[in-house]
Amino acid sequence: MLWQSCCARNLNAVGKRQYRDIEDMNVNKPVEPTVLPVEEEMDQFAAFEKSGFTGTVGKVASDDPCMSAKNVDVFYGEKHAIIDVSVDLGRNEVLSMIGPSGCGKSTFLRCLNRMNDTIDICRVDGDIQLDDEDIYNKQMDVVLLRACVGMVFQKPNPFPKSIYENVAYGPRIHGLAASKTDMDEIVETSLRKAGLWGEVKDRLDTPGTGLSGGQQQRLCIARAIAVSPEVILMDEPCSALDPIATAKIEELIDELRENYTIAIVTHSMQQAARVSQRTAYFHLGYLVEVGETDDIFTNPQHKLTEDYITGRFG
């Protein structure tokens, strides 16, 4: 019986491959996604339909929340991208957000420092608090908010300026340094915290774009911490980096946790397991499960979470 089903599956796979080859020859035709008709394989829509999702499970609240989101909805025009998400970011801990592509984890991350304001069609409902202050209320100054909630992006994006100027940019626009000596100190501390000082201290006036990918990303982290934020948001910070650079960044995240609260979006479940204390699993705009990272990966409560971390879709 087992042998039979294996065999059928193999035959099926071979058949599909040949079909794909013929399709590939015809370049103009888009190759249709081939979903093997085997029970375990399914797409995230089917999985969601089947799961009968009723609401977030796990431990939403944190003992000492730095930021806390309640009933957040995000719309891109007509599209309802985030649906009723509530979650806390505990102080000095790393929250990782995982989930299949298009599940809204990056969108949610960008709500936390109102980066979505730069997108015209985007609308955010609900309540997000930073130290018990609603960041979406009318009196909130986005400039100050973003100084408190820094961001590191998917692709390293240093300015086409010198390494020194890259780090000094934030302190300069916020007027954090009274003198050249102050600024030198801020730049040095930030670069030290980002673990980049040793590598660049002799060439601070060379362009930041001339560094390697991993160094550029650490420069971006240094740039973010130069304005002494409370929270650092990281949107897949290692997806453009090689394994060694990734390891360095992960090490750095662990060190930064002492002084900052960190939220990180990642596609790598191993990375989430390595760097974070809490993990949130997003699915099609819903927050399915959130809890201690160890619990999520060893003993997930929701079927969708389990299916995702065991690699059944995504």
Add this chain to the structure above:
Amino acid sequence: MSGTPLLLLILLLIMSGLYYLGKKRALASVEGWSGIKHLHSLPSYYGFYAALWAGLPALLVLFIWNGFQDTIIMDLVVSGLPQELRQLDDARLSLVINDIKNQASGDVVSADSEAVRAAASHFSSLQATVTAAKVVLILLLASACGIFAWKAISPDLRARNRVEMIIKGLLILCSSLAIFTTVGIVLSVLFESVRFFQVIPVTEFLFGTHYNPGTQSFGAVPLFAGTLLISVIAMLIAVPIGLLAAIYLSEYAGPNLRAYAKPVLEILAGIPTVVYGFFAALTVAPFVAELGTSVGLTVSTESALAAGVVMGIMIIPFISSLSDDVINSVPQAMRDASYGLGATRSETVTKVILPAALPGIVGSVLLAASRAIGETMIVVMAAGLAAKLTANPLDTVTTVTVQIVTALVGDNEFDSPKTLVAFALGLVLFFVTLALNVVALHVVRKYREQYD
């Protein structure tokens, strides 16, 4: 040359016939569509191969033939002319030749004589023979080459590579045509300028400070100073307005506004410069003069200011459109990084976007400057004619382009320095704008390297 269109039509028919035959032969050589995998190229390439072989040599010969036909026939006719006509000097002989041609085509002739009539009939008969020979030769050549290529078609013939090579050759020909035209223009201006410089020394032309063709003084300095003055005024108007408009459109305006405002701004670029000329001469110049008088300044009615302002308005869309493109090509990641650090829009624009886009903006400004320097119609209508060496924008000045127009529209004889000065001025102007363009393109290219 009569009947050439018909000849070309027949040639085209031969080519399409050979295309069909070539395709058919290629297919037949592998026994139809089922054997197509044995063909080196697709059947249509074999068709094109045969058709191009038929067409190109024949067209080449036709082209050369048409170029030389008239001269050769005329030489034959002239050698058959009576002794006394043949010994005339060149100018008179060309008159006689004109007469012969006119007589042959039945037009009015200046000096009707027996010799001309005889020569004309000789000319007509020669032309008829030669044309007939041409048609026969061309058609034979086309068929022969076509059939030769058709014969050569076999499954191993690399028709695709050869057709691609021919197409590449044609493309190279087209692009070099533009270059040769430029070289031709430069050379023609250069030769006329040399004639001018034989009369007036180069140093006197380049460094003389008096320009008055009536008194044979041809110092170009006041003209270039005038051009410079008007261009500087134009750039002072256009650069800030154009640049700020570009920043507004790309960084501040919403998508809806941008969709309407950008085309409207670009309409300015579509207004004919002669209309700007009216505007300058009839509206702006009197307004400037009145305004100046009311605050107690003496303002010429043809002030450099009026011409410069209108020219500046004309250039605004160039600067705003080019700068807008450059600003838009600054990666979104730069903006995100800056906003993410808590920078405001204006901080982001001044500290991140403008420095990143600066080389491109400089390039667009230089391109606009070269346009301002070469602009003719506005200054012809709004600027003055008197060459004055002054830096006062309220005074009247003249520009290089205005003087070129004046030199050429007058009724001076064509070999006097009064006319030839136009070419010398044109040559210098050409080199100035060329230098500006080269620098601008170089700067723009440098900028591209940074992000692509």
